[in-house]
Amino acid sequence: MMSGELIYSNINFCETQKQSAGNISKAVTIREEDVTYSEVRTGARQQENAVQDTCSGDSSPPVGSKVVTPERGSQRVVLVTLVCLCVVLLVLSITLGVLYTKNMIDHQAEKARSEDLLAEMKYNLTAQKDLLSSEIQNYKRNLTEINKLLANVTARRCASGWEFFNGSCYHFSEVKLTWELSQYACIRDGGHLVIIESHQEQDFIRMKVGNTDITNSYWIGMTDNKAEGVWVWMDNTPLNNNIKYWDLNNGTGDSAYPEPNNCPPGENCAQMGRHCSVQISCWFDYGCNILSKSICESRSIK
Secondary structure, three states: OOHHHEEEEEEOOOOOOOOOOOOOOOOOOOOHHHOEEEEEEOOOHHHHHOOOOOOOOOOOOOOOOOOOOHHHHHHHHHHHHHHHHHHHHHHHHHHHHHHHHHHHHHHHHHHHHHHHHHHHHHHHHHHHHHHHHHHHHHHHHHHHHHHHHHHHHHHHHOOOOOEEEOOEEEEEEEEEEOHHHHHHHHHHOOOEEOOOOOHHHHHHHHHHHOOOOHHHOEEEEEEOOOOOOOOEEOOOOEOOOOOOOEOOOOOOOOOOOOOOOOOOOOOOEEEEEOEOOOOOOOEEEEOOOOOEEEEEEEEOOO
16 A cells, blocks of 8 residues: 555444343443554545444544545655656756766867867978978079079080070170171171071060160061062071061051051061060061161071
């Protein structure tokens, strides 16, 4: 039986009167101080009949009966339940606290490992940077030495006053002569008026010539003296249509007359210099008898 079914009851025991013929009636009554308390366990259905009078023929309830009602037992159940809930909540709180503390410890450890790894990476990067810087400095020193050696080799390959490029030597003469006399001067110095045969050669020469006015341009070794509009180099090699750099005169007053335009008539020799600093196409035709500077070319000394 559950403790909620515990019933305390007063039970009065009475002796029935015994009558006999000729005898005086006697009744023996148990006094209140003779009441005996008995612990009675009974089911839910029997709680309604917890107090019973054992006196035969007497249906009145016993005097001074004391009964523990079911409400008191229910209060105990609620109290026990609340205590259990409090214990469960306490256990949960302790568990959550332990898990939170463990997570915080793990997080701090992971953070420390990440910081150590980052510091190590920074150290390695710094060391690699220093190593690369040192190697770059070595390469620069080596390149400087190589350039010096190349300069010495170039100086030996080309005569004084000539510049080496891609197996040839170039002389930019400041002496102003006609196209024909300039050609003779180049031959006298061991070369000829320049013959441009590649994009790289054109770019090298134009960077040397730069942007000049018409009076300071340079003769190159090309003419159409033999047939108007048929341009050939001084060694009679025809102009390669894939390697030609005539100025189109874009953005100028002569844009309607791209080079070579033979304007005015008699412009049968080629020069370069105008617009050379801003564009690679800077050839134009010019009068062959006008005095101008020139560019000579010769093979380098092997």
